[in-house]
Amino acid sequence: xxxxxxxxxxxxxxxxxxxxxxxxxxxxxxxxxxxxxxxxxxxxxxxxxxxxxxxxxxxxxxxxxxxxxxxxxxxxxxxxxxxxxxxxxxxxxxxxxxxxxxxxxxxxxxxxxxxxxxxxxxxxxxxxxxxxxxxxxxxxxxxxxxxxxxxxxxxxxxxxxxxxxxxxxxxxxxxxxxxxxxxxxxxxxxxxxxxxxxxxxxxxxxxxxxxxxxxxxxxxxxxxxxxxxxxxxxxxxxxxxxxxxxxxxxxxxxxxxxxxxxxxxxxxxxxxxxxxxxxxxxxxxxxxxxxxxxxxxxxxxxxxxxxxxxx
Numbered sequence: 101x102x103x104x105x106x107x108x109x110x111x112x113x114x115x116x117x118x119x120x121x122x123x124x125x126x127x128x129x130x131x132x133x134x135x136x137x138x139x140x141x142x143x144x145x146x147x148x149x150x151x152x153x154x155x156x157x158x159x160x161x162x163x164x165x166x167x168x169x170x171x172x173x174x175x176x177x178x179x180x181x182x183x184x185x186x187x188x189x190x191x192x193x194x195x196x197x198x199x200x201x202x203x204x205x206x207x208x209x210x211x212x213x214x215x216x217x218x219x220x221x222x223x224x225x226x227x228x229x230x231x232x233x234x235x236x237x238x239x240x241x242x243x244x245x246x247x248x249x250x251x252x253x254x255x256x257x258x259x260x261x262x263x264x265x266x267x268x269x270x271x272x273x274x275x276x277x278x279x280x281x282x283x284x285x286x287x288x289x290x291x292x293x294x295x296x297x298x299x300x301x302x303x304x305x306x307x308x309x310x311x312x313x314x315x316x317x318x319x320x321x322x323x324x325x326x327x328x329x330x331x332x333x334x335x336x337x338x339x340x341x342x343x344x345x346x347x348x349x350x351x352x353x354x355x356x357x358x359x360x361x362x363x364x365x366x367x368x369x370x371x372x373x374x375x376x377x378x379x380x381x382x383x384x385x386x387x388x389x390x391x392x393x394x395x396x397x398x399x400x401x402x403x404x405x406x407x408x409x410x411x
Contacts, residue, residue, distance in 0.1 A: 249282030
């Protein structure tokens with residue numbers, strides 16, 4: 101394509117994206133062409149909270165859909181992996197930036213680092229809140245994140261196995277690296293226990309559904325029965341328990357899976373319940389899968405509206 105024609109096409113795409121609120125298409129032909137700079141979405145910026153030395157959005161871009169962790173079934177996970185090419189991962193993060201979402205819940209999946217490097221090369225910026233799994237020391241040294249927390253499912257297993265000291269030692273190791281330190285979990289009792297022991301941690305990340313019950317715990321709540329994929333069973337009575345523990349701590353908390361990994365039909369009510377149940381210094385991790393609609397704009401507008409005028 102001649103340079104003049106390419107410039108014209110790029111300008112049209114950028115203008116259309118600015119008007120519609122959608123992110124411009126990512127580079128084609130293998131990503132050789134850089135996307136046009138993105139402008140803020142006028143009047144729609146997600147409110148922020150103080151987190152350490154940073155001001156971050158109270159809605160944080162989740163990572164699970166980007167790498168096929170659907171927490172629903174294998175088919176949806178496959179669809180997510182097929183949809184989220186490197187170009188689309190970067191498009192999503194740029195679209196988040198336009199609406200004031202400046203924090204990303206990073207998970208060290210196989211392709212995550214190359215996607216992250218591409219996003220940065222395209223002019224993007226995010227405060228990283230990293231899920232600490234694998235070589236966490238190397239993660240901190242390489243990514244230089246704002247914060248890192250002990251991976252939720254790993255923390256649950258340690259808690260259930262009576263090995264809390266493993267988590268505590270990890271937190272001390274991360275503290276020595278000069279990064280904010282947290283504990284992730286699906287168990288409200290774990291947060292309560294860490295609080296009771298007054299650990300040197302800065303924050304918590306809590307799934308509002310207690311999806312990591314043991315088989316014995318599931319049999320107790322399900323009348324002796326077990327369902328298929330019991331670790332993906334979501335009880336409506338769970339969220340109030342996690343929200344109650346989050347409110348009880350003075351430390352910042354991040355609620356996640358407020359939509360039950362796509363099971364909750366009423367998104368408006370799920371978001372309203374979440375933000376009414378957590379503290380003004382707390383945030384929400386949200387997975388985004390804009391295959392059908394612009395979920396970034398929709399959720400940003402919703403949070404902007406729900407938090408308007410609130411401290």
